[in-house]
Amino acid sequence: xxxxxxxxxxxxxxxxxxxxxxxxxxxxxxxxxxxxxxxxxxxxxxxxxxxxxxxxxxxxxxxxxxxxxxxxxxxxxxxxxxxxxxxxxxxxxxxxxxxxxxxxxxxxxxxxxxxxxxxxxxxxxxxxxxxxxxxxxxxxxxxxxxxxxxxxxxxxxxxxxxxxxxxxxxxxxxxxxxxxxxxxxxxxxxxxxxxxxxxxxxxxxxxxxxxxxxxxxxxxxxxxxxxxxxxxxxxxxxxxxxxxxxxxxxxxxxxxxxxxxxxxxxxxxxxxxxxxxxxxxxxxxxxxxxxxxxxxxxxxxxxxxxxxxxxxxxxxxxxxxxxxxxxxxxxxxxxxxxxxxxxxxxxxxxxxxxxxxxxxxxxxxxxxxxxxxxxxxxxxxxxxxxxxx
Amino acid sequence: xxxxxxxxxxxxxxxxxxxxxxxxxxxxxxxxxxxxxxxxxxxxxxxxxxxxxxxxxxxxxxxxxxxxxxxxxxxxxxxxxxxxxxxxxxxxxxxxxxxxxxxxxxxxxxxxxxxxxxxxxxxxxxxxxxxxxx
Numbered sequence: 001x002x003x004x005x006x007x008x009x010x011x012x013x014x015x016x017x018x019x020x021x022x023x024x025x026x027x028x029x030x031x032x033x034x035x036x037x038x039x040x041x042x043x044x045x046x047x048x049x050x051x052x053x054x055x056x057x058x059x060x061x062x063x064x065x066x067x068x069x070x071x072x073x074x075x076x077x078x079x080x081x082x083x084x085x086x087x088x089x090x091x092x093x094x095x096x097x098x099x100x101x102x103x104x105x106x107x108x109x110x111x112x113x114x115x116x117x118x119x120x121x122x123x124x125x126x127x128x129x130x131x132x133x134x135x136x137x138x139x140x141x142x143x144x145x146x147x148x149x150x151x152x153x154x155x156x157x158x159x160x161x162x163x164x165x166x167x168x169x170x171x172x173x174x175x176x177x178x179x180x181x182x183x184x185x186x187x188x189x190x191x192x193x194x195x196x197x198x199x200x201x202x203x204x205x206x207x208x209x210x211x212x213x214x215x216x217x218x219x220x221x222x223x224x225x226x227x228x229x230x231x232x233x234x235x236x237x238x239x240x241x242x243x244x245x246x247x248x249x250x251x252x253x254x255x256x257x258x259x260x261x262x263x264x265x266x267x268x269x270x271x272x273x274x275x276x277x278x279x280x281x282x283x284x285x286x287x288x289x290x291x292x293x294x295x296x297x298x299x300x301x302x303x304x305x306x307x308x309x310x311x312x313x314x315x316x317x318x319x320x321x322x323x324x325x326x327x328x329x330x331x332x333x334x335x336x337x338x339x340x341x342x343x344x345x346x347x348x349x350x351x352x353x354x355x356x357x358x359x360x361x362x363x364x365x366x367x368x369x370x371x372x373x374x375x376x377x378x379x380x381x382x383x384x385x386x387x388x389x
Numbered sequence: 390x391x392x393x394x395x396x397x398x399x400x401x402x403x404x405x406x407x408x409x410x411x412x413x414x415x416x417x418x419x420x421x422x423x424x425x426x427x428x429x430x431x432x433x434x435x436x437x438x439x440x441x442x443x444x445x446x447x448x449x450x451x452x453x454x455x456x457x458x459x460x461x462x463x464x465x466x467x468x469x470x471x472x473x474x475x476x477x478x479x480x481x482x483x484x485x486x487x488x489x490x491x492x493x494x495x496x497x498x499x500x501x502x503x504x505x506x507x508x509x510x511x512x513x514x515x516x517x518x519x520x521x522x523x
Binding site: 141 | 393395396397398399400401403404426427428429430431432435436437455456457458459460461462463467469470471474477478479480481482483489493494495505509511513
């Protein structure tokens with residue numbers, strides 16, 4: 001089916017490092033930018049739009065654009081934490097359609113391991129002027145704790161078990177064994193996960209993602225440029241974004257913004273979950289991925305435990321291949337933000353350039369979804385749907 | 390789960406009255422007089438109807454556990470929780486004086502203020518005496 005393209009992803013690059021003691025944050029940004037441009041067959045002089053998040057040091061895009069010596073006519077620094085980079089893809093398509101730029105560069109990079117920011121175990125470093133701060137900080141809020149409360153409530157409402165959650169990690173590890181750059185390449189079992197230390201009930205240590213240095217970049221371009229390059233065409237055909245708050249204290253923390261961002265993206269792309277061949281789903285914790293798979297309509301709400309059982313997310317053997325790079329649980333989670341790496345593996349799958357052991361045959365339709373902020377407190381979900389051109 | 394000291398709140402012009410009342414042992418919840426609905430966290434402008442006719446009301450201090458998790462690997466472990474107040478909204482808090490093994494979602498809890506690093510009082514909860522009703 002020839003669906004309308006909103007824009008084309010022409011370049012994608014994931015930094016091979018997972019620890020970067022000898023590389024500055026600015027250099028990491030430049031390396032991923034140049035990697036994605038080289039992948040596309042473009043140079044920095046082709047870039048006229050630059051998109052980045054708060055991991056870019058300096059005032060918005062200014063310092064990095066200057067460091068890379070870019071000549072720009074459009075910038076966008078939308079920040080919804082880890083979901084920013086999928087929103088950047090959507091906004092790049094919008095800017096291109098509006099004639100504001102032709103070649104949009106999106107970068108993410110950083111070195112949390114060098115800066116001692118193993119984020120899940122630390123208090124959030126938020127701004128005391130944000131109105132929610134004084135109602136959460138005094139109770140020792142941290143990312144691990146709020147996701148644990150989401151998992152606890154999902155277990156209470158739907159009977160989801162520790163073993164079912166563990167299957168998400170098991171599937172990620174099966175994929176990561178084929179990724180030479182993955183931080184954790186050992187295959188693990190359900191028993192390994194549920195026997196790892198309980199860190200915040202019901203989450204075990206192996207329910208939690210890795211912390212990595214590094215980053216990634218994407219290049220989005222208009223159709224004429226995409227068709228002039230010698231790369232498989234990757235069309236963006238649907239996008240959605242959905243910030244979710246607490247509704248004045250009347251919320252359900254087992255629901256995510258993926259319900260809305262997914263529906264928006266499906267409607268724009270004119271596809272349903274049943275059409276999707278591959279899914280990149282943000283996996284800060286096993287429960288994060290499970291909630292999004294439900295909310296994107298791959299299974300009925302509350303039924304994710306049975307959906308993921310028995311290796312259902314393992315490429316080649318399960319019903320839905322998810323995070324074939326090993327995901328944030330095993331491969332990479334640069335700067336504690338998930339959206340970029342989710343887009344990168346979806347692009348590889350559409351191009352047929354994933355590792356042969358995990359490549360989905362004839363993968364013509366893929367979805368990438370990310371959560372920024374925290375489920376259970378306030379977050380933004382972003383969705384993109386990609387199709388082979 | 391003993392020995393944890395709560396971090397200090399950061400009172401501002403919109404919230405000073407809450408923390409002043411807490412020092413006197415009173416737990417206040419903001420309610421809108423235009424739409425008659427309580428909300429959390431407290432704000433001057435109602436998040437439902439946008440009216441600025443919001444008032445502080447003394448809350449019962451009774452609620453039920455919405456969710457919880459013991460943070461076991463912290464230097465001083467503690468239990469983070471959401472509690473749904475009798476007045477309606479759900480708030481982030483801690484469950485204190487409890488063994489996590491005794492807790493489950495839906496259990497009734499009762500307000501018990503905890504002291505912070507700089508001797509503020511923050512609203513935390515403990516299991517209600519008597520049989521669970523939820």
